[in-house]
Amino acid sequence: MRNLTRRLSAHIAVIIIVAIVLGGALLGWNLSADRQLPQTTLRHLTGDAEVMREVAISGSYSDSYLQTNFRWTSAGSDSSTEVRPLPRTPDTRHYGLTPFYWTDDARYMVWNYAQEHIIQRKDRYGIVDRGAATVKPTFRFVPADPSGDPNARSWSNRMEMGMTQLGESVYYIPPTSAEYTGANAIYELKFVSDDGQPPQSRVVTEITLAGNEPGEGNGPTIAILGLEAVNDQLVLLTSQDGVLTAMRYDPQSGELTGSTTVPEIRFADAKPSIEDRYQMDYEAVTDPESGMLHLYWYRYGPQEGIVETAVVSLRAGDGLEIAALSRDSLEEAAYGRLYARIATIRWLDGRQYVVRQEPAESGERGILSAGGQPVRLLIEVYEGGSLVYEGALETPAADDSVRIVYSPSPAARASDPVHNRMLERIDLTKTEVGNR
Amino acid sequence: MRGYYKLLNTELRAMGWGLWALCGAAIIVPLLLLQLTVSGMSVDTALRRYEDIYAASGSIAAFVLLLALLLGLFAVNLYRNYWGSKSIYTLLTLPVRQGTVYWSKLTAYVLALLLFLLSNLIGARLGYGLVQGAVERYASEDWMLAGGWFLAVARSSFFRLLLPLTWEGVLSSASMALALLTGLFYGMLCERSRRWIGLPFVSAIILIREFNLRTGEPVYGESGASLYLGSLILLGLSVLFMVLGSRLVRRREIA
Numbered sequence: 001m002r003n004l005t006r007r008l009s010a011h012i013a014v015i016i017i018v019a020i021v022l023g024g025a026l027l028g029w030n031l032s033a034d035r036q037l038p039q040t041t042l043r044h045l046t047g048d049a050e051v052m053r054e055v056a057i058s059g060s061y062s063d064s065y066l067q068t069n070f071r072w073t074s075a076g077s078d079s080s081t082e083v084r085p086l087p088r089t090p091d092t093r094h095y096g097l098t099p100f101y102w103t104d105d106a107r108y109m110v111w112n113y114a115q116e117h118i119i120q121r122k123d124r125y126g127i128v129d130r131g132a133a134t135v136k137p138t139f140r141f142v143p144a145d146p147s148g149d150p151n152a153r154s155w156s157n158r159m160e161m162g163m164t165q166l167g168e169s170v171y172y173i174p175p176t177s178a179e180y181t182g183a184n185a186i187y188e189l190k191f192v193s194d195d196g197q198p199p200q201s202r203v204v205t206e207i208t209l210a211g212n213e214p215g216e217g218n219g220p221t222i223a224i225l226g227l228e229a230v231n232d233q234l235v236l237l238t239s240q241d242g243v244l245t246a247m248r249y250d251p252q253s254g255e256l257t258g259s260t261t262v263p264e265i266r267f268a269d270a271k272p273s274i275e276d277r278y279q280m281d282y283e284a285v286t287d288p289e290s291g292m293l294h295l296y297w298y299r300y301g302p303q304e305g306i307v308e309t310a311v312v313s314l315r316a317g318d319g320l321e322i323a324a325l326s327r328d329s330l331e332e333a334a335y336g337r338l339y340a341r342i343a344t345i346r347w348l349d350g351r352q353y354v355v356r357q358e359p360a361e362s363g364e365r366g367i368l369s370a371g372g373q374p375v376r377l378l379i380e381v382y383e384g385g386s387l388v389y390e391g392a393l394e395t396p397a398a399d400d401s402v403r404i405v406y407s408p409s410p411a412a413r414a415s416d417p418v419h420n421r422m423l424e425r426i427d428l429t430k431t432e433v434g435n436r
Numbered sequence: 437m438r439g440y441y442k443l444l445n446t447e448l449r450a451m452g453w454g455l456w457a458l459c460g461a462a463i464i465v466p467l468l469l470l471q472l473t474v475s476g477m478s479v480d481t482a483l484r485r486y487e488d489i490y491a492a493s494g495s496i497a498a499f500v501l502l503l504a505l506l507l508g509l510f511a512v513n514l515y516r517n518y519w520g521s522k523s524i525y526t527l528l529t530l531p532v533r534q535g536t537v538y539w540s541k542l543t544a545y546v547l548a549l550l551l552f553l554l555s556n557l558i559g560a561r562l563g564y565g566l567v568q569g570a571v572e573r574y575a576s577e578d579w580m581l582a583g584g585w586f587l588a589v590a591r592s593s594f595f596r597l598l599l600p601l602t603w604e605g606v607l608s609s610a611s612m613a614l615a616l617l618t619g620l621f622y623g624m625l626c627e628r629s630r631r632w633i634g635l636p637f638v639s640a641i642i643l644i645r646e647f648n649l650r651t652g653e654p655v656y657g658e659s660g661a662s663l664y665l666g667s668l669i670l671l672g673l674s675v676l677f678m679v680l681g682s683r684l685v686r687r688r689e690i691a
Contacts, residue, residue, distance in 0.1 A: 012448045013441070016547050023554045027561065027599070034586035065591045083590050085604035085663055086649070 040070045040077050040395045042379065047389030051381045055348060057393065059426040064088055068421075072393075073431050101160035106130060108170065110159035114151065119163075119172060121191050131191030133201050137174055139182040139209055154179050156239070156280045161226035164234065166251055171204065171227060171234060178223040178239070178269045181212045186227065186234060186249065204234070205254030211240075221269055223280070230286045230293045231316045233257060237295070239280065242270020244312070246293075248320045258319030262312055264327075265297055276302060278310065285345040289429070291316055292323060294345035294352070301329055311345065311352050311382060324352055326382035343377065346428040352382040353428050355393075377423070393426075439532035443540035447513065448547065454509045455548050462502055462555035463562070466495040470563040474570035486564050486584055487592035495563070496594050499556055506552050507620060510545050514624050524690070534686040542678070545617050553598055553613075560595065561585065593651035604663045605650075611670035612646055615639050618677035625681050629689040635680075639673045646670060 008015065040059075042052065057072040064087040070079040101108040107126060111118040117137065121130045141153060154177040162175040173186045184207040190199040211219035220240040228235045234249045244265035248258035268277045278299040285294045295312040308329045315323040324347075343355040357377050381389035448455070473493040490496070517524040527537050564585045589595040600606045619636040626633040646666040684690055 009449050009452075010445055013444045013544075013547065016448065016551055020547070020550050020554055023558060027554075027557055030561065031586055031589060031599075031601075034584075063591075066587075081586075083601040085602045087652075 035081050040072050040393065042072055043392045043394050045390045045392055051351060051389045054431050056429050056431045059423060061421040061423055063421045099160065101163040103165045108163060112159060117174060119189055133189035133191045133199060135187045135201050137184065139176055139180040139184050142179055142181050144179050156223045156225055164227045164229045166229040166234060173224055173227050175224045175226060178212050178221045181209050183208050184224055204251060205249055223269060225280055228284050228286065228293055231291045233316055235293055239267045239269060242267045246314055246320055248316060260320045260322055262322060264325055265310060265312065283342045285342060287347055290347040292347050296342050305331055311354055313347055313352055326352055326385045328387055343426040348428065348430055354380045355426050440536045440540055443536055444543050447541055447544035451509055451513055451548060458502055458506050459551055459555040462552055463559040465498045466559040466563050467566060469493040469495050469498060470566055474567055477570055486567055487588040487595065489567055490563065511624060528688050535682045538682040538685040542621060549613060549617060557599055597650055607667045608646060608650060608663045611667040612643055614674040615643055615670040618674045622677040622681040625684045625690055629684050642669055
């Protein structure tokens with residue numbers, strides 16, 4: 001025994017090196033196995049799961065320390081994780097309901113003064129100033145109530161809903177309500193001047209608000225709801241006589257290249273007035289693969305506690321036409337907060353695929369939000385105007401709180417975006433044949 | 437080479453019991469501290485991240501203390517050659533290449549440090565299993581600790597130092613460890629040869645800067661490249677310490 005001990009101690013360096021290598025390998029293997037977790041799955045809730053057979057769901061979980069990209073198909077799911085060399089301040093783009101319009105490399109904020117609107121541009125973190133564009137609208141506010149303040153302002157939606165990016169340019173139209181007269185316009189904003197003079201934004205096209213003048217025979221009343229972009233064209237969303245009307249414009253010439261009316265979507269200024277009117281606040285998703293613009297609307301149903309939703313898909317081919325209109329109703333408690341619910345909407349094989357979040361019951365399987373309030377990510381498939389499938393995207397929740405897409409629920413506002421992962425960049429695509 | 441190998445084994449044997457005791461403590465002490473922490477757990481405190489529990493248990497403080505003891509062991513290993521029989525004279529007159537004494541000692545310190553760090557990581561990993569078992573008593577079906585060990589290593593600044601998951605982190609941690617060892621060794625050799633020992637203090641300043649960068653709050657924008665500069669400087673200083681230190685030994689100025 002003493003002989004053995006003496007021999008071993010004569011080679012203690014080798015023993016230590018072997019121990020270090022083996023111990024390091026074991027730790028590395030264990031860590032590598034852990035790195036593959038969690039796996040994202042889709043739990044079928046109702047309907048025909050066949051509609052998901054050729055669909056791939058992708059997205060990412062990220063915080064200051066790492067980003068995990070996942071991809072789910074009916075054949076299984078996989079993921080890859082990238083660890084950051086140093087913790088990096090997270091992209092706060094979608095945190096909370098903010099007065100900003102975001103693009104990939106900038107954020108914009110509208111300062112709407114009585115005589116002019118100033119659109120301030122900064123980098124995505126709001127630190128580096130990158131110029132300001134000024135537009136001077138010529139419309140005039142005429143309050144519906146004669147005793148109202150003529151110096152007040154009335155917008156149909158948040159200012160940033162009047163902004164959209166197309167290529168390298170940013171376009172803007174103030175979202176005036178039906179109480180404005182005169183003329184509105186779509187502007188191509190210019191933030192930096194080439195000649196030392198104040199930058200001049202270009203008027204793409206004027207939108208007459210004559211129909212809002214008091215009296216009959218002036219044309220339809222018009223409220224500007226928002227501005228979107230698809231297929232290199234601008235799409236202006238309006239409420240004309242209280243009915244959703246979409247108009248397509250060429251961004252260079254300002255020519256009207258298409259329009260369509262969606263009579264099922266009516267608003268408060270409809271004539272005659274209606275009880276069940278949709279809220280003007282909408283969510284829009286551009287689907288470049290299919291060349292479509294998807295719009296998501298909601299209204300309070302006739303029954304108390306019921307919210308009715310509508311998904312409108314507009315095809316922007318030669319003109320503008322309605323590809324599909326699907327409606328559903330939900331309990332208001334299940335609907336959750338009434339903004340920033342949609343992760344994405346896609347058009348695949350003639351169906352509308354809607355990914356949205358909603359509160360889940362405590363104790364239910366799902367994804368947790370911060371503060372312990374559970375939410376889950378639903379995938380709803382509509383075909384021919386009807387809901388044909390509903391599923392829930394799930395992950396075996398890791399020991400953190402995963403916040404859902406784009407902005408937190410009110411209860412989750414206290415969550416820490418630095419240390420809590422956010423589930424984002426969700427997309428649905430068709431799987432390739434033989435590569436599911 | 438044979439002389440180097442024999443000297444290396446001699447140096448490691450000399451640190452023998454002290455090294456094993458410290459490595460054993462590096463595994464056991466965090467487990468004891470974590471056990472104390474989870475025994476006081478309730479449903480309100482159970483759902484915390486492992487890296488937070490690890491830090492709150494005092495395990496990081498224990499690591500710092502044990503690391504200080506390990507560095508003290510290195511110092512004792514060198515200064516012991518000047519006590520009692522003054523074996524330093526024997527060492528410097530051995531029939532081996534003169535630099536061998538320096539490199540065998542430095543290699544022994546490196547291996548000892550690696551073994552110590554590995555022991556700490558093993559203790560942390562075992563602690564994760566211990567904590568997970570305790571937390572599962574309070575976890576519900578929709579709140580499971582999946583992938584928690586990997587996430588703890590990725591998010592904890594302490595674990596990122598010991599077990600970096602990126603190449604930038606590996607280079608940074610390695611350069612910090614090498615600068616610490618070579619700087620300490622060179623400082624002791626300077627003391628023995630009665631030379632100015634200001635240079636290790638420069639290394640210490642850069643080490644602290646690098647440490648703050650690695651353990652700081654998230655920063656704006658890309659910052660992985662900033663690690664390379666600090667790592668290169670520390671590696672350069674380490675090389676300088678090795679050159680100067682081996683020269684002191686070769687010239688027998690430490691006798």
